[in-house]
Amino acid sequence: MYILVRESVPVGFAVLSAAHASLAAYLRFADTPEVKEWLAGPFYKTVCRVSDAEFERAKEEPEHVVITESALDGQEVAIAFKPRAEYPKVFRFFTLYK
Template sequence: MYILVRDDLPLGFAMVAVAHASLAGYLRFQDTPEVKAWLAGPFFKTVCRVNAKEFENAKLVEDHVVLTESALDNCEVAIVFKPREEWPKMFRFLKLYKEMKEVPAAAV
Protein backbone atom coordinates (compact mmCIF):
# COMPACT_ATOMS: atom_id res chain seq x y z
CA MET A 1 0.00 0.00 0.00
CA TYR A 2 1.37 3.40 -0.98
CA ILE A 3 0.28 6.55 0.84
CA LEU A 4 1.30 9.87 -0.67
CA VAL A 5 1.23 13.04 1.43
CA ARG A 6 1.49 16.59 0.12
CA ASP A 7 4.88 18.13 0.94
CA ASP A 8 3.33 21.47 1.91
CA LEU A 9 1.36 19.90 4.77
CA PRO A 10 2.45 20.63 8.37
CA LEU A 11 3.76 17.54 10.18
CA GLY A 12 0.78 17.22 12.54
CA PHE A 13 -1.71 17.21 9.69
CA ALA A 14 0.52 14.81 7.73
CA MET A 15 0.48 12.31 10.61
CA VAL A 16 -3.30 12.41 10.83
CA ALA A 17 -3.64 12.17 7.04
CA VAL A 18 -1.48 9.03 6.93
CA ALA A 19 -3.52 7.36 9.68
CA HIS A 20 -6.78 8.21 7.95
CA ALA A 21 -5.42 7.14 4.56
CA SER A 22 -4.36 3.73 5.83
CA LEU A 23 -7.81 3.04 7.25
CA ALA A 24 -9.64 4.55 4.25
CA GLY A 25 -7.63 2.40 1.83
CA TYR A 26 -8.35 -0.73 3.80
CA LEU A 27 -12.07 0.02 4.14
CA ARG A 28 -12.48 0.89 0.44
CA PHE A 29 -10.65 -2.16 -0.91
CA GLN A 30 -10.99 -4.75 1.89
CA ASP A 31 -13.00 -7.23 -0.17
CA THR A 32 -10.56 -7.36 -3.09
CA PRO A 33 -8.18 -10.29 -3.66
CA GLU A 34 -5.21 -7.89 -3.62
CA VAL A 35 -5.99 -6.67 -0.09
CA LYS A 36 -6.64 -10.20 1.17
CA ALA A 37 -3.21 -11.24 -0.17
CA TRP A 38 -1.60 -8.10 1.29
CA LEU A 39 -3.10 -8.80 4.73
CA ALA A 40 -1.89 -12.41 4.63
CA GLY A 41 1.52 -11.48 3.27
CA PRO A 42 3.88 -8.57 3.62
CA PHE A 43 1.42 -5.89 4.89
CA PHE A 44 3.89 -3.21 3.74
CA LYS A 45 2.90 0.44 3.75
CA THR A 46 5.11 3.00 2.02
CA VAL A 47 4.60 6.67 2.85
CA CYS A 48 5.98 9.23 0.40
CA ARG A 49 6.13 13.01 0.45
CA VAL A 50 5.06 14.49 -2.90
CA ASN A 51 4.79 17.91 -4.48
CA ALA A 52 1.60 19.23 -6.07
CA LYS A 53 2.49 17.97 -9.56
CA GLU A 54 3.33 14.46 -8.32
CA PHE A 55 0.08 14.44 -6.33
CA GLU A 56 -1.97 15.35 -9.41
CA ASN A 57 -0.18 12.76 -11.56
CA ALA A 58 -0.79 10.09 -8.93
CA LYS A 59 -4.53 10.72 -9.10
CA LEU A 60 -4.42 9.33 -12.65
CA VAL A 61 -3.48 5.88 -11.29
CA GLU A 62 -6.52 3.67 -10.73
CA ASP A 63 -7.77 2.26 -7.43
CA HIS A 64 -7.08 5.08 -5.00
CA VAL A 65 -8.78 7.19 -2.35
CA VAL A 66 -8.06 10.91 -1.98
CA LEU A 67 -8.21 12.31 1.57
CA THR A 68 -9.15 15.88 2.46
CA GLU A 69 -8.68 17.86 5.67
CA SER A 70 -11.65 19.84 6.98
CA ALA A 71 -9.39 22.04 9.13
CA LEU A 72 -7.65 23.13 5.91
CA ASP A 73 -10.83 24.07 3.99
CA ASN A 74 -11.21 20.49 2.68
CA CYS A 75 -7.85 20.67 0.90
CA GLU A 76 -6.67 17.38 -0.64
CA VAL A 77 -3.85 16.22 1.63
CA ALA A 78 -3.14 12.53 0.93
CA ILE A 79 -3.89 9.73 -1.48
CA VAL A 80 -3.81 6.00 -0.76
CA PHE A 81 -3.56 3.21 -3.33
CA LYS A 82 -4.90 -0.32 -3.26
CA PRO A 83 -2.08 -2.84 -2.77
CA ARG A 84 -0.98 -4.50 -6.01
CA GLU A 85 1.63 -6.85 -7.41
CA GLU A 86 3.06 -4.35 -9.90
CA TRP A 87 3.28 -0.60 -9.31
CA PRO A 88 3.46 2.02 -12.08
CA LYS A 89 7.00 3.20 -12.84
CA MET A 90 6.42 6.65 -11.30
CA PHE A 91 6.22 5.14 -7.81
CA ARG A 92 9.92 4.16 -7.96
CA PHE A 93 10.88 7.83 -8.14
CA LEU A 94 8.83 9.15 -5.22
CA LYS A 95 10.65 10.25 -2.06
CA LEU A 96 10.00 8.47 1.22
CA TYR A 97 8.49 10.69 3.90
CA LYS A 98 11.26 11.43 6.39
CA GLU A 99 11.45 14.03 9.12
CA MET A 100 14.11 16.56 8.16
CA LYS A 101 15.24 17.45 11.70
CA GLU A 102 17.88 15.48 13.55
CA VAL A 103 16.78 13.53 16.61
CA PRO A 104 18.59 14.73 19.76
CA ALA A 105 20.94 12.09 21.20
CA ALA A 106 19.03 12.13 24.52
CA ALA A 107 15.83 11.07 22.74
CA VAL A 108 17.36 7.94 21.22
Protein backbone atom coordinates in the same frame (compact mmCIF):
# COMPACT_ATOMS: atom_id res chain seq x y z
CA MET B 1 0.12 0.09 -0.07
CA TYR B 2 1.46 3.42 -1.25
CA ILE B 3 0.33 6.54 0.61
CA LEU B 4 1.29 9.89 -0.88
CA VAL B 5 1.16 13.03 1.26
CA ARG B 6 1.48 16.52 -0.19
CA GLU B 7 4.77 18.07 0.91
CA SER B 8 2.96 21.31 1.79
CA VAL B 9 0.93 19.62 4.55
CA PRO B 10 2.21 20.42 8.07
CA VAL B 11 3.78 17.42 9.84
CA GLY B 12 0.98 16.93 12.38
CA PHE B 13 -1.67 16.83 9.68
CA ALA B 14 0.56 14.67 7.47
CA VAL B 15 0.79 11.94 10.12
CA LEU B 16 -2.95 12.07 10.69
CA SER B 17 -3.76 12.04 6.98
CA ALA B 18 -1.48 9.04 6.36
CA ALA B 19 -3.31 7.09 9.06
CA HIS B 20 -6.69 8.09 7.64
CA ALA B 21 -5.57 7.23 4.11
CA SER B 22 -4.43 3.75 5.12
CA LEU B 23 -7.72 2.97 6.83
CA ALA B 24 -9.82 4.50 4.03
CA ALA B 25 -8.02 2.45 1.37
CA TYR B 26 -8.41 -0.72 3.42
CA LEU B 27 -12.14 -0.09 3.91
CA ARG B 28 -12.71 0.77 0.24
CA PHE B 29 -10.90 -2.30 -1.12
CA ALA B 30 -11.25 -4.81 1.76
CA ASP B 31 -13.15 -7.39 -0.28
CA THR B 32 -10.63 -7.57 -3.13
CA PRO B 33 -8.22 -10.48 -3.59
CA GLU B 34 -5.25 -8.08 -3.60
CA VAL B 35 -6.08 -6.77 -0.12
CA LYS B 36 -6.69 -10.25 1.27
CA GLU B 37 -3.26 -11.29 -0.03
CA TRP B 38 -1.67 -8.10 1.35
CA LEU B 39 -3.19 -8.67 4.80
CA ALA B 40 -1.82 -12.22 4.89
CA GLY B 41 1.65 -10.76 4.29
CA PRO B 42 3.64 -8.64 3.52
CA PHE B 43 1.32 -5.82 4.82
CA TYR B 44 3.84 -3.17 3.67
CA LYS B 45 2.96 0.50 3.57
CA THR B 46 5.15 3.08 1.87
CA VAL B 47 4.52 6.73 2.75
CA CYS B 48 5.97 9.37 0.43
CA ARG B 49 6.04 13.17 0.27
CA VAL B 50 5.04 14.50 -3.12
CA SER B 51 4.73 17.85 -4.84
CA ASP B 52 1.36 19.20 -5.94
CA ALA B 53 2.14 18.18 -9.53
CA GLU B 54 3.08 14.63 -8.50
CA PHE B 55 -0.07 14.42 -6.40
CA GLU B 56 -2.28 15.46 -9.32
CA ARG B 57 -0.59 12.99 -11.70
CA ALA B 58 -0.94 10.18 -9.14
CA LYS B 59 -4.70 10.77 -8.99
CA GLU B 60 -4.84 9.59 -12.60
CA GLU B 61 -3.85 6.08 -11.46
CA PRO B 62 -6.79 3.77 -10.75
CA GLU B 63 -8.00 2.34 -7.45
CA HIS B 64 -7.18 4.97 -4.88
CA VAL B 65 -8.81 7.11 -2.21
CA VAL B 66 -8.14 10.81 -1.67
CA ILE B 67 -8.17 12.24 1.85
CA THR B 68 -9.18 15.82 2.62
CA GLU B 69 -8.59 17.77 5.81
CA SER B 70 -11.40 19.95 7.14
CA ALA B 71 -8.98 21.93 9.35
CA LEU B 72 -7.15 22.93 6.14
CA ASP B 73 -10.30 24.16 4.38
CA GLY B 74 -11.03 20.79 2.82
CA GLN B 75 -7.66 20.60 1.05
CA GLU B 76 -6.72 17.26 -0.50
CA VAL B 77 -3.81 16.15 1.65
CA ALA B 78 -3.16 12.46 0.96
CA ILE B 79 -3.93 9.67 -1.47
CA ALA B 80 -3.69 5.94 -0.81
CA PHE B 81 -3.60 3.20 -3.43
CA LYS B 82 -5.04 -0.28 -3.24
CA PRO B 83 -2.28 -2.79 -2.50
CA ARG B 84 -1.10 -4.49 -5.70
CA ALA B 85 1.72 -6.66 -6.96
CA GLU B 86 3.23 -3.87 -9.06
CA TYR B 87 2.88 -0.12 -9.06
CA PRO B 88 3.71 2.21 -11.93
CA LYS B 89 7.45 2.80 -12.31
CA VAL B 90 7.14 6.48 -11.30
CA PHE B 91 6.16 5.43 -7.75
CA ARG B 92 9.74 4.22 -7.14
CA PHE B 93 11.00 7.78 -7.55
CA PHE B 94 8.79 9.45 -4.95
CA THR B 95 10.59 10.71 -1.86
CA LEU B 96 10.05 8.61 1.25
CA TYR B 97 8.48 10.53 4.12
CA LYS B 98 11.06 10.82 6.92
